[in-house]
Structures are given as structure tokens and as C-alpha cells.
Amino acid sequence: MREVNVADITAAIAELSMDANYNLGDDVYKAFYDALEKETSPTGKNVLEQLITNANIAKEEQVPMCQDTGYAVIFVELGQDVHLVGGDLNEAIFEGVRKGYGDGYLRKSICEPITRANTKDNTPAIIHVDVVPGDKVKLTIAPKGGGSENMSAVKMLKPSDGAKGVVDFVVDVASKAGSNPCPPIILGVGIGGTFEKVAYLAKKALLRELGSSNPDPFYAAMEKEILEKVNKLGIGPQGFGGRTTALAVHIEVFPAHIASFPAAVNINCHAARHKEVTI
Amino acid sequence: MTMKKINTPLSDDDVMKLKAGDTVLITGVIFTGRDAAHKKLVDLVNAGEPLPVDFTGQLIYYVGPSPAKPGKVIGSAGPTTSGRMDAYKPTLMEHGLKGSIGKGSRNQAVKDALIKHKGLYLASTGGAAALLAKTIKKAEVVAYPELGPEAIYRLEVEDFPATVVNDAYGNDIYEEGRKEYEITG
Ligand code: SF4
Numbered sequence: 001m002r003e004v005n006v007a008d009i010t011a012a013i014a015e016l017s018m019d020a021n022y023n024l025g026d027d028v029y030k031a032f033y034d035a036l037e038k039e040t041s042p043t044g045k046n047v048l049e050q051l052i053t054n055a056n057i058a059k060e061e062q063v064p065m066c067q068d069t070g071y072a073v074i075f076v077e078l079g080q081d082v083h084l085v086g087g088d089l090n091e092a093i094f095e096g097v098r099k100g101y102g103d104g105y106l107r108k109s110i111c112e113p114i115t116r117a118n119t120k121d122n123t124p125a126i127i128h129v130d131v132v133p134g135d136k137v138k139l140t141i142a143p144k145g146g147g148s149e150n151m152s153a154v155k156m157l158k159p160s161d162g163a164k165g166v167v168d169f170v171v172d173v174a175s176k177a178g179s180n181p182c183p184p185i186i187l188g189v190g191i192g193g194t195f196e197k198v199a200y201l202a203k204k205a206l207l208r209e210l211g212s213s214n215p216d217p218f219y220a221a222m223e224k225e226i227l228e229k230v231n232k233l234g235i236g237p238q239g240f241g242g243r244t245t246a247l248a249v250h251i252e253v254f255p256a257h258i259a260s261f262p263a264a265v266n267i268n269c270h271a272a273r274h275k276e277v278t279i
Numbered sequence: 280m281t282m283k284k285i286n287t288p289l290s291d292d293d294v295m296k297l298k299a300g301d302t303v304l305i306t307g308v309i310f311t312g313r314d315a316a317h318k319k320l321v322d323l324v325n326a327g328e329p330l331p332v333d334f335t336g337q338l339i340y341y342v343g344p345s346p347a348k349p350g351k352v353i354g355s356a357g358p359t360t361s362g363r364m365d366a367y368k369p370t371l372m373e374h375g376l377k378g379s380i381g382k383g384s385r386n387q388a389v390k391d392a393l394i395k396h397k398g399l400y401l402a403s404t405g406g407a408a409a410l411l412a413k414t415i416k417k418a419e420v421v422a423y424p425e426l427g428p429e430a431i432y433r434l435e436v437e438d439f440p441a442t443v444v445n446d447a448y449g450n451d452i453y454e455e456g457r458k459e460y461e462i463t464g
Contacts, residue, residue, distance in 0.1 A: 041460060043442060043452075046302065047404050050440070054410040058355070067345045067355040067408040105354060107345040107428065118427075147360050147382075147405065179453050180360055180383040182405030234461030238382070238404055240300070240442060241456020271406045 001083045002135040004279055006092035009084075009139065012277050013096025013125075016141040017072060018104035020275040021064040024055040027210040028247070028272050035184060035237075035244040044242030048184075051237075051270055066271040069106035070143030072097045072125040073203065079134035094123040109146065128200065140276040142207060148181035148269040154199050157261040166191055166263050167226055173265045174230045174246065179239020181267045184247045186210065187226065188266040191219075193254035195262060202266035205250035207274050214251050223249045247272075282440070288336025289377045291397045297443050299450035303401070304438040305338070309380070311432040312339045313359060316423055317367040324370055331422040332431060335375035338401070341382075343428045344412070353418045353434075357408030358382040361400070365389050372396040380441050384453050393445050400445040414439040 029052070036048045058065035074093055078084075086092075101108060101122040108122045153173045157165045170189055177185070190201030213220040226249045236242020247270065256262065285293060287307030297303065310332060312320070323330055341361055345354035361381030368379060369392035378399035385400055393400060403411055417435035424430050444452050 041456070043300065043302065043456070050404045050407045050410055054404075054407040057413065058409040061409065063348060063351075063409050063412070064345050064355040065409055066406045067343060067357050068359070069345060105346045105348045107343065107354070145406075150360075178384060178457075179402070180362070182382065232462040234457040234459065236456060236460055238402060238442075239384075239453045239456070240402075241452070241458075241460045243460060269406055 017100025041242035
């Protein structure tokens with residue numbers, strides 16, 4: 001049994017909240033440069049150049065790359081040989097969000113759903129805990145903007161819809177989203193599981209490094225097929241027309257019930273933020 | 280690519296010179312406003328009361344900036360989704376507003392109002408919030424301070440980049456651009 005004080009978790013979450021919002025990942029930078037080479041629309045190229053400059057400014061000045069600094073979605077991989085001491089894990093994470101969003105000049109965007117009253121400190125956070133072997137705690141934060149989240153969808157397909165059913169559904173979601181989720185986008189796709197599991201898979205898929213493929217060649221081919229189809233839609237950077245509508249498609253799969261075939265698409269914008277640390 | 284420089288406030292002539300797809304650099308004053316401020320403005324119009332700001336010839340930028348770091352004029356300030364303001368824009372255009380800046384498509388009522396009142400809908404790059412903030416030289420609250428980041432700010436901008444999405448001729452770059460680059464089959 002290894003003891004971990006939750007105060008360390010608070011400090012790590014505060015740090016990660018700022019890091020994720022200020023410093024765009026190298027994988028996204030690379031995807032921008034690759035897209036810039038392939039993009040044929042002058043307006044599209046101009047947008048991609050702005051996104052690169054924007055990420056540079058955010059990094060240099062340590063300011064948020066996007067004013068929507070998101071809902072703090074936190075994934076915890078909790079080693080089963082860890083004994084957490086010093087307080088409540090959930091509260092420790094919330095405190096980290098409070099501190100990170102306060103000290104880091106990040107926008108507080110969380111409110112009561114009906115009255116719309118702002119909670120003023122960006123809490124609560126969305127917390128997903130996975131208990132895993134080992135004596136470490138891995139924390140991942142993925143601040144999620146509202147514009148792209150609003151364009152996401154879950155569909156309970158029929159088993160007879162097959163692979164084509166999933167491909168058509170994902171392309172349709174991207175097509176209807178159009179200019180709203182700040183393209184270029186990243187598509188996180190969940191296939192299988194249950195109603196709630198499939199949405200979780202789609203979100204988790206967004207954590208994968210851009211440029212990586214699903215380890216199963218069948219799903220890797222499906223990712224490629226969807227990406228090609230989405231980029232044929234012509235939506236382009238910011239929806240002004242162009243070849244770069246999506247930077248990547250990531251699929252996560254889980255076995256389904258014999259009667260069900262759930263699929264989910266979680267759209268992420270180019271401000272694809274996620275940072276992790278292991279304690 | 281060529282960028283057209285424009286200065287606010289805009290005249291009918293300025294508006295009629297611009298076409299959907301044009302990329303512009305805006306210099307002058309622009310006002311901010313999101314959902315809550317729009318609701319208050321339109322409630323005033325409906326009650327027959329005067330507006331707190333003279334919007335004649337002006338543009339409203341749909342933005343809810345992040346808090347400003349010490350020493351900065353404003354925090355990161357990129358556009359928010361415009362569709363949420365569709366219900367309010369035609370009314371404000373009847374009261375002199377020339378247009379707005381946001382991201383994402385507008386409904387037919389807004390497009391019709393742009394033709395009727397000679398107006399524009401522009402988009403700035405969603406998510407390029409740190410870059411856009413650099414073009415904002417001054418920011419002050421002019422109405423509804425109680426709304427915090429949703430208050431109406433008067434911004435002084437220099438070469439603020441945006442693209443004309445809907446012009447006063449009924450063109451829409453989201454539709455046309457997509458058609459131009461779509462690959463069917
Ligand atoms: S969709 Fe993404 S890039 Fe666009 S405003 Fe929201 S968080 Fe920012």
C-alpha cells in the first residue's frame with residue numbers, strides 16, 4: 001500500500017488546468033502544419049495560419065488559446081494499491097479546478113442548467129475514475145468547450161446497420177455540425193457497450209494522440225474511411241470551404257449486447273486540450 | 280490573400296462594397312454582447328425605452344472573454360456561436376446596428392434583415408482567442424456591468440481580422456464555400 005495525499009492531487013489538477021489551456025500539444029501543431037500543406041482554399045490556409053499563430057501567442061504569454069476554457073473533464077486511473085489520505089478525492093479535484101481556473105485567469109463556464117446561475121469557480125468537474133493495478137495515480141484533464149460539445153450525438157443503431165451504419169452516422173453528424181464546432185475538428189467515435197458507455201468511449205477516444213490509429217486494422221481502416229469522407233464534405237477550416245474539415249478520427253470499441261448497436265460521436269474543436277501527470 | 284481594411288462605424292456604402300468571402304481587417308470601435316445582454320436590449324426596445332448605447336453604424340461582437348491577466352487590456356477573446364443571437368439581431372438592426380461578428384451559421388430572418396437594412400454578418404476565427412485579443416487596444420464596460428463577462432463592452436480594435444459570411448446581397452460563404460470544395464461520389 002502506497003499513501004498519496006490528496007493535496008498533491010489538488011496541486012496537480014490546478015497545474016494541469018492551466019497547462020492544458022495555455023500550451024497546445026505538439027500533435028495538434030503537427031496536424032495544423034500537415035493540413036496547411038494539403039489545404040487548397042486560400043481562406044482555409046489563412047485560418048490555419050491564424051491557429052498556429054494563436055497557439056504560439058498563448059504559449060508565449062501563458063494565456064488561454066481559447067476564451068472557452070471548458071468544462072474540466074478529469075480521468076483518474078487509480079492504482080488499487082494506493083491509499084488516498086488527507087481528505088475526499090472528489091473535493092480535492094474540485095479544489096484543484098477552483099485554484100487552476102482562479103489563479104490561471106481561466107473563464108468560469110459552469111452553470112445550473114435551468115436557472116443558468118453560474119457556479120463562479122468552474123466546479124463541479126466531471127470525474128471518471130478507473131481502478132487499475134499498481135500503486136500510481138494517473139490524472140488526465142481534458143477541458144471541453146461548449147461549441148463542439150453541442151454538436152455531438154449518440155445513436156442506438158440497429159445491429160443490421162453494420163459498419164456502414166456507423167460510418168454514415170458519423171459523417172452525417174459532422175455534416176450537420178458544419179461551421180459551428182470551429183472546424184478543423186477531431187471526431188471521437190464510440191462503438192458498442194451500452195447507452196452511457198458509448199458516450200464515454202467517444203470522449204475517451206479524444207485523448208489519443210493525433211496521428212495514431214486504432215490498433216485493430218479493421219477499425220484503423222474505418223477511421224481512415226470516415227476521415228476521407230468528412231474531408232470531402234468541403235466544410236473546411238471555420239466552415240469557409242476547404243479540404244480540412246477534420247484533423248483526425250479516433251474510434252474506441254467495446255462489446256455490445258446481442259440486441260444493441262450503440263454509436264456515439266464526440267466532436268472536439270482544434271483547441272484539442274488534454275494534459276496528464278502520474279503521481 | 281488580400282485583406283480589405285474597414286473602419287467603424289460603417290456606412291451603407293461601406294457595407295455594399297463587401298461581399299461574402301471577403302477577408303477584412305476592422306479598425307475602430309466595436310461593442311460586445313452575448314445572450315443575456317441581447318435579451319435586455321430587446322426587452323428595452325419592446326418596452327419602447329431608449330437603448331443604453333447608440334448602435335448606429337456599429338458592429339456587435341459575440342464574445343465572452345476570459346478574465347484579463349494583470350497588465351492586459353482583455354483576456355482571450357474569440358467569437359461564440361452566433362445562432363443563439365438570431366432571435367435578437369433583426370430587432371437591433373431596425374435600431375441602426377449594421378452587423379455582428381461571431382461564428383457559425385445564421386437563420387433566414389437574419390439574412391433577410393441584412394438585405395433589408397444593408398448589413399453584414401462576419402465571422403472571426405473560433406478558437407483564435409489569444410490572437411484576436413492582441414488586436415483589442417482598449418476595453419471598457421458601457422452597459423450592464425452586473426453581467427460580468429457578458430456585460431456590454433466598448434472595444435477599440437486595430438486590424439481585427441474577420442471574414443464576411445453573409446453580405447447585403449443574400450450571399451452566404453458557408454454555403455458557397457462548401458459547395459465549391461465538396462467532392463461528391
Ligand atoms: S468550439 Fe472549441 S475553439 Fe470553438 S469556441 Fe468552443 S472551445 Fe473554442
